Amino acid sequence: MTKLSAATLPRITTAALPAYDRASLTAGIVHFGVGNFHRAHQAVYLDDLFALGSSHDWALVGAGVRDADEAMRQKLKSQDWLTTVVEQEADSSSARITGAMIDYIKPGDSAAVIARLADPAIRIVSLTITEGGYYIDPASQKFDPNHPDIAFDAASMAEPRTAFGLILAGLIRRRNAGIQPFTVMSCDNIPGNGHVTQNAVVGLAKLVDPALAQWVRDNVAFPNGMVDRITPATSPREVALLSDNFGIDDNWPVFCESFKQWVLEDNFPAGRPALERVGVQFVSDVAPYEHMKIRILNGGHATIAYPAGLLDIHFVHEAMEHPLIAAFLAKVENDEIIPVVPPVPDTDLHDYFALCQRRFANPKIGDTVRRLALDGSNRQPKFIVPSAVDRVAAGQSVIGLALVSALWCRYCYGTSDSGAVIEPNDPSWNRLTRQARLAKDDPKAWLAMTDIYGDLGRSQSFVAAFGHALTTLWSVGTKATLERYLADRL
Template sequence: MTQPVAMPAYDRTKLKPGIVHIGLGNFHRAHMAVYLDDLFAKGLAMDWAILGAGVRAGDARMREALMAQDCLSTVIELDPSGHVARRVGSMVGFIEVQPDNAALIAAMADPAIRIVSLTVTEGGYYVDPATGAFDPAHPDIVADGANPLRPATAFGAILAALRLRRAAGMVPFTVMSCDNLPGNGHVTQAAVVGLARLYDAAFADWVQANVAFPNGMVDRITPATGPRERAMAAKFGLGDDPVPVTCEPFRQWVLEDNFPAGRPPLEAVGVTFTPHVHAFEAMKIRILNGGHAIIAYPGGLMGIEYVHEAMAEPLIAGFLDKVERDEIIPIVPPVPGTDLGDYYTLIRSRFSNPEVADTERRLCLDGSNRQPKFIIPSIADSLAAAKVPRGLILESALWCHYCAGVADDGSVIEPNDPNWDRLQAVARAAAQDPAVWLGMEDIYGAVGRDAAVIACFAGFLRDLGARGTRAVLADYLQG
């Protein structure tokens, strides 16, 4: 007997698009799409439905899957007390994915579209890790700068549509990042304006002055879809859905109220609008995302598959507790209306949810993009306070040891980073000279040149190579 599925509690024929969203991965469909689904169920803002879009080849496969099911997404909340499934109906179409993005540009030029939102991953904003600034020399950006009428990137398409709207005397849409980046609005603005400046300085100035890029903090743990998730969908009679989404029950969205072209009343469904987004995002990035990194690499080296299993390992859970309470939480700035200790308790329980079955390998993915955002700033802040954060430095040594590509039991760790070849070569060289790992200037910057960090890192890395993860964690926890 199949379990019941909640269907959209509104007439989808009454929906009209007001948002183009670029990047229809699992997170978007379990987060922003769900908030809008809840809003439409209240009979509100029916002219703010989503048009899906993408700029990569993989997006075309997602388009095919979703269009075959009338753009409905299966979302299964993984509460330990039982799974709850719903069909989310807030998306009403998916723009054809084209190499020159002509259809996407035309859709964004439509005056009915007042927000263009993005989930293009942390690494999709063309940020130079060494400087933290937009990288105008990236080949993708150089190509779009040379051919702005046939752009291949999301930012190039956004600019082409903004140029059409300006020529027609239309109000520009708001550009809203939903990616997990510090100051994601500022980062998006830098990418869009920086690309425009490559071919039209006056237009870049107009974008800078007239287009809104609100900052936002987003949060919901959403594992990748695989056989387990498809089997769950089948239990609800949705076995023909190739792209179901599973997620934890918790979700959070914090936004700056900076939408000159208008916005849906998302506060009616739990979104927090505040001028203090930076405080919320610092809390989340340091405590949650930093926490993910802390448990990821020891679990990966110890052969642990799932995050909740890592949390059940006393050495890893103890490592997380000690680093969070001694080194991260004390340097996180205050957050309005939030107790940081209570927030960490919530995070810890979320990590321990066995129903989510998030994998350690997913948490280990893309450290070259994530470490400079989630871990290294906490090290830098500790150094500025005249403290050497041994636990965070140990986390960095664990990442290095993981990237060498051999687990503690001798098994091979398969490539797990866009820059894996480089990282593996440097990690293996670091076994003889640990300082070469910290010498990756684009990742570590000034932190990697600090003498105390170098000495502490070298000791941990050599100890990991000689004695293994368990022994090193045990020694760290014993002080």
């Protein structure tokens, strides 16, 4: 067993090692939200690029704004910022150690973060702070300038606490020193993630000084991007699998699928790493790719999560082995989701969906149903509701998507079909549970959450289909409801 660190790397024979001299790396990117996805995606692309002998001035410096980030930072620090990434296919798995991160600023040390952000060597600030981290007002789906965290930062630009406050403070410092602004690159799963990030930074700047807001608008680039790689959370299971199968003792390894995709708008005025050399697609408009991914892949995850949760299924691949859930996914996608996804250059949407099915079914990933079911209040409005809105507007049937919503509502009641308790799994869990209880007798109560459903809750066809689906779920259970839907009898 080898404890991972820079000093022990030469002893590791079971994993690919960074194929470059880490001492040659210099910082070019500050990344907020060093979680599993970042370490399985952006950090891997950079590791590949550095191995080509290219872009060594684009190494990563981690940053975080949450207390929990400090524990993660300590784990990485003790292994010299190295991460083991295990890429898993149904019949094979391989490990690699990535070395693209060279430092991680202590969370809470805003002076250190701002100083680093003001360093001209930093030309990109990237983010994976989750869908919920962008201060979107649920009612308007716009940036919420009244959020207490944002109000705090607007009044304390010397010591901001949010990622956006720190980014803005860094930009102010650069503007005052005549240093070109860095590019801000969101890698979160949000449609128009560049626009959303721009709205957050500009929205905060407006509270500080309208002229500053205009300067940010005019001078800072926020490229949109579509990111993809299924990356489950790390549990003791993964730590043990790594030591059992590869003899590596890593405090916080990442397990993921071998597939990965990154489509980016080429809008980096301060320069960027040559990521096209390692498979990143640079395009003029990311929107079609985002639509495809968010609606077909993320929408697909949101479709299987709740029936699987209600049937007490633990892993995602087990959900895909369940004939009713697999058929439910295929029918909702083929009948209702794919037909309203706009065309994507050089891509057949049905082939893309078939690839998603294979990826979901990969038994090695260990992705959990509970992770997919997490945070529906932020995910359903992005992954499911827009497809239903488009269909209603076109006068098309929404029976399948209404059933997806009803399954989510039934899940939020807090018990599975077997009566097992479902532990809180959403930042708004109490509210969702309250509405789900009311909805048992009055389905409209669920759709009254206009921050989630918007006008869809007023569409007669959606309301009727949702009400019927929920009533059926309560009277005959999940399995029989899915059977009826699949037989076109719902």
